[in-house]
Each structure stands twice: as structure tokens, then as C-alpha cells.
Amino acid sequence: MNWGSWQNFLHMGGYGLYIWGSYAVTLIVLVAEIVALVARRRGVIERLEKYYLARRSNNETKA
Amino acid sequence: MTQSRKFSWFVFSSPQSFYPLAGAMQPWFAALAFVLCAVGLYISFFVAPTDAQQGESYRIIFIHVPAAWMSMFLYLVMGFWSGVGLVLNTRLSSMVATALAPTGALFTFVALWTGALWGKPTWGTWWVWDARLTSELILLFLYIGFMALQAAIDDQRRADKAGAVLALVGVINIPIIYFSVQWWSTLHQGASVSMKSAPTMAATMLLGMLIMALGFWMYSIAATLARVRCVILERERHTDWVALEIGKQA
Numbered sequence: 001m002n003w004g005s006w007q008n009f010l011h012m013g014g015y016g017l018y019i020w021g022s023y024a025v026t027l028i029v030l031v032a033e034i035v036a037l038v039a040r041r042r043g044v045i046e047r048l049e050k051y052y053l054a055r056r057s058n059n060e061t062k063a
Numbered sequence: 064m065t066q067s068r069k070f071s072w073f074v075f076s077s078p079q080s081f082y083p084l085a086g087a088m089q090p091w092f093a094a095l096a097f098v099l100c101a102v103g104l105y106i107s108f109f110v111a112p113t114d115a116q117q118g119e120s121y122r123i124i125f126i127h128v129p130a131a132w133m134s135m136f137l138y139l140v141m142g143f144w145s146g147v148g149l150v151l152n153t154r155l156s157s158m159v160a161t162a163l164a165p166t167g168a169l170f171t172f173v174a175l176w177t178g179a180l181w182g183k184p185t186w187g188t189w190w191v192w193d194a195r196l197t198s199e200l201i202l203l204f205l206y207i208g209f210m211a212l213q214a215a216i217d218d219q220r221r222a223d224k225a226g227a228v229l230a231l232v233g234v235i236n237i238p239i240i241y242f243s244v245q246w247w248s249t250l251h252q253g254a255s256v257s258m259k260s261a262p263t264m265a266a267t268m269l270l271g272m273l274i275m276a277l278g279f280w281m282y283s284i285a286a287t288l289a290r291v292r293c294v295i296l297e298r299e300r301h302t303d304w305v306a307l308e309i310g311k312q313a
Binding site: 003015018033039044045052 | 118173309
């Protein structure tokens with residue numbers, strides 16, 4: 001498939017809005033999931049660090 | 064005692080041994096997903112010819128059909144692990160089911176969205192309440208319902224059980240989606256690929272679609288593994304090994 005020019009490629013035979021609307025939203029959703037997963041892992045590790053710190057200091061005061 | 068010394072695959076049913084395994088596998092699936100999607104996109108836009116009937120609009124097929132397949136397949140996998148968790152009471156099975164739901168919901172949304180953008184130029188409408196579209200929308204609600212139900216119950220074991228029952232009841236919707244185009248009259252076209260007959264599309268179109276489907280599949284595995292690792296850390300935080308693992312991260 002040879003599109004000839006960028007204009008033709010973006011125009012997609014008149015269906016550009018539908019095709020790029022599909023591909024762009026799919027890409028955005030997938031990237032959003034990846035970002036959310038990275039953030040979730042950071043969040044979990046941060047929260048658990050605090051949790052163990054609190055638990056340790058609790059044990060120390062008990063002892 | 065000799066039994067326990069022998070290597071068994073069941074060793075990976077413990078969250079503690081699955082956590083590092085998932086971490087080791089995850090980057091490979093992510094890399095495979097990236098390569099397959101890159102090759103698939105290249106074929107979709109630069110190799111596959113223009114469709115005789117639909118012109119260029121058909122190029123939505125390369126994400127629409129793989130996303131729709133994944134939306135149904137991931138639900139079946141989620142139902143399977145929910146069932147295993149319900150019957151065998153294995154914690155990891157329930158964690159995997161929990162980790163699958165958001166990615167499944169995501170692909171269901173993508174299937175619906177790309178379907179609407181394909182329907183407008185070819186059918187003249189974004190949406191119709193026919194069997195295929197409605198049952199796919201119900202699938203999205205099933206995923207969201209599963210996540211909401213699990214999030215609403217504090218007791219983890221009860222959340223797992225309630226979610227598993229919902230997931231298993233919802234499995235009935237999958238054959239309804241799949242066969243809806245045969246059982247009811249609908250705007251939606253029949254299956255382009257079937258086991259019984261030769262595909263009704265050009266070879267390069269089919270190839271692009273299958274490679275994109277493989278790419279989405281590998282992506283789903285990578286995302287699920289990454290998420291299940293988070294779920295394992297959260298749920299197993301009372302164990303010594305998670306405390307050690309977090310210590311290593313700090």
C-alpha cells in the first residue's frame with residue numbers, strides 16, 4: 001500500500017476521522033493503563049514502607 | 064515427605080513463589096507485545112490493500128476485532144480463575160481474576176468505541192440496540208460490576224467469593240455475544256474468521272489482524288502480571304516475605 005503523501009495517509013480516503021479516532025483512543029487507553037500500573041506499584045511500595053515503619057515503632061513501644 | 068521434595072508446578076500457586084516469576088516474565092511479554100503491535104500496525108497501514116467495498120474505513124478492523132476477541136477471551140480466563148479460587152480456595156487464583164478485570168474492561172471499551180467509529184461511516188449510525196452491540200455492552204457492565212463488587216466488600220475472602228459468583232454467572236454472556244450474529248438478525252456482519260470455512264478476506268488483511276490480536280494478547284498478559292504483583296503485595300502485606308521485599312525496594 002503506497003499512500004504517496006502524508007496528506008493522503010492522514011486523509012485515509014475520507015475516513016481519517018474515524019480511523020484516527022479509533023487508533024488514537026486505543027493508544028491513549030493503553031498508555032493510561034501502563035501509567036496507572038506504574039503509579040500503582042509505586043503507591044503500594046510507598047504505603048507498605050510506612051505500614052512496616054509504623055508497625056516496627058509500635059512493637060518498640062510495646063517492648 | 065518425599066512428595067514435598069519433588070518439584071511440582073503447584074509451587075507457583077503460592078503468591079510468594081509466583082511474585083518473582085511474574086516479575087521475571089512480565090518484561091518479556093511487554094517486549095513481545097510491543098514488537099507484535101509494531102509489525103501489526105505496519106501491515107495494517109502499509110501492506111494491506113484498500114477494501115473493494117468499504118474503502119479505507121475497514122482499517123479499523125485491525126484493532127476492533129482483536130480488542131473484541133480479547134474482551135471475550137479475558138472474561139473466560141477471569142471466569143476460569145474465579146471458579147478455581149471458589150472451588151479450591153487458592154488465594155492466587157482469586158488475585159489473578161481480580162487483576163484481569165480492568166484490562167478486560169479496557170478492551171471491551173476499545174471494541175465498543177472502535178465499533179461506533181466504524182458503524183457511523185458504514186451503517187450510518189454510531190449505535191444500535193441490536194444483539195451483538197447490546198451483549199458486548201453488557202460485558203462491559205459485567206467487568207465493571209465485578210470490580211465494584213470486589214471493591215465494596217471489606218472482607219477479602221468474601222469479596223473473592225462474591226466476585227467469583229458474579230464472574231461465573233456472567234460467563235453465559237460470552238456465547239451470547241459470539242453467536243449473536245447467527246441467532247438474531249443484526250446490522251453487525253458475521254464472523255470474518257471461522258474454523259469451518261476459508262477466511263473471507265485478503266491474506267494480508269487477515270495476517271495484520273492476527274498479528275494485532277497476538278500483540279493485544281501479549282499486552283494483556285504483561286498488564287495482568289504487573290497488576291497481580293501489586294495485588295499480591297497489598298494482600299500479603301502481613302507476611303514476612305513481603306516485608307523483606309519492600310525492604311529491598313527502599
